[in-house]
Amino acid sequence: VAEDYLSGFGNEFSSEDPRCPGSLPEGQNNPQVCPYGLYAEQLSGSAFTCPRPANKRSWLYRILPSVKHKPFTAVPCGDLLENWNEVEPDPNQMRWLPFTIPKVAEKKVDFVAGLHTVCGAGDSKSRNGIGIHMYTCNTSMVDRCFNNSDGDFLIVPQKGEILITTEFGKMMVEPNEICVIQQGMRFSVDVFGETRGYILEVYGCHFELPDLGPIGANGLANPRDFLCPVAWYEDRTVSTGYTVINKYQGKLFACQQEFSPFNVVAWHGNYTPYKYNLTNFMVINCVAFDHADPSIFTVLTAKSTRPGVAIADFVIFPPRWGVADHTFRPPYYHRNCMSEFMGLIKGHYEAKEEGFQPGGGSLHSIMTPHGPDADCFEKNSTTDLKPERVAEGTMAFMFESSFSMAVTKWGLQTCQRLDKSYYQCWEPLRSHFNPKWKPSQQ
Secondary structure, three states, X not given: OHHHEEEOOOOOEEEEOOOOOXXXXXXXXXXXXXXXXXXXXXXXXXXXXXXXXXXXXXXXXXXXXXOOOOOOEEEOOOEOOOOOOXXXXXXXXXXXXXXXXXXXXXXXXXXXXXXXXXXEEEEOOOOEEEEEEEEXXXXXXXXXXXXXXXXXXXXXXXXXXXXEXXXXXXXXEOOOEEEEEOOOOOEXXXXXXOXXXXXXXEEOOOOEOOOOHHHOOXXXXXXXXXXXXXXXXXXXXXXXXXXXXXXXXXXXXXXXXXXXXXXXXXXXXXXXXXXXXXXXXXXXXXXXXXXOOHHXXXXXXXXXXXXXXXXXXXXXXXXXXXXXXXXXXXXXXXXXXXXXXXXXXEOOOOOOOOOOOOOOEEEEOOOOOEOOOHHHHHHHHHXXXXXXXXXXXXXXXXXXXXXXXXXXXXXXXXXXXXOOOHHHHHOOOOOXXXXXXXXXXX
């Protein structure tokens, strides 16, 4: 319910659990004694000295501070990794069939155990890079939470809703919604059956709304449609031990503590988790001829230090009207200095109606050619150009990056979902070249 959230992107919020009115200190952040005997703890998402528009921090008022835990020890990472040299580079077009979700009768797998790295680049130590992961799970996390010390997770559920409990409160995130859990925030995931989705991880910067330029003040993802949880706490002792799993420098570590980390009674600040419903996206589109670049579909961007060049963009292809005249309307043939990873939440993607399925994916690496398959080209070269609904009942998305991403051994081999026949969809393309063509024949 929208009432259970605070709305706005990057706002300065404050929230108290209604069970403890007045739990936020008045007029200062860390009084000598906090209301209700709470501990004050700051969570910083940026350097203290960042310019004010980029300065991210929140104050949490908690029953016990995060520092009360036993030492971290290394634990197995499974298929979650940051080793981009596992296998030799492969520039081919890649497509994956829907990634397999384990059956609960065979093996219980929670969100963390179900993380699989597909591809990525860069380095969490130097705070510059990305990772693309799938999660496939069937069981809720019990007395376990996760935090990512390396970067932000943008989570795109594809099958099954997820209930995310965070230090800031709870968020229910369904397919066709996304959420962002920013660096360092502890969270636990409850699922309600077989569950699958995509994750875009960025190191070293945070997601922000793209600049709108000549579009003006409104359009694309509007700030008011982003929702942030309200304070909720549990004062719970876990005698058997509560496990905090920490992703640090690409590896997983675990520590034990005796209490739930979701013990934040009140908080204020502008560094929070948040969610967004993709149906709220205000689509901008071409209404005369040709294509506008797909950057007009950018929901969130993680900027690099080079102006206009993103570490990663999250781009969606929502239902819309196609009206361009004298135009081949599907995406054009393309070679790109950016990497393009695509996923499908539901429906059929317009340029690849067969083979590209919900819960699967594709990767077109830097300067690797891609574009419509032969059937799509033939059909759309001759169709009658009337106004038409495009992508009705569909939601495809793209993680686009300036990094040249390496695919993991899991993505290439272990998952056994790579479609080796993908290249064949372009094989039937034939020459239509006519050297005798004259302008009058048009």
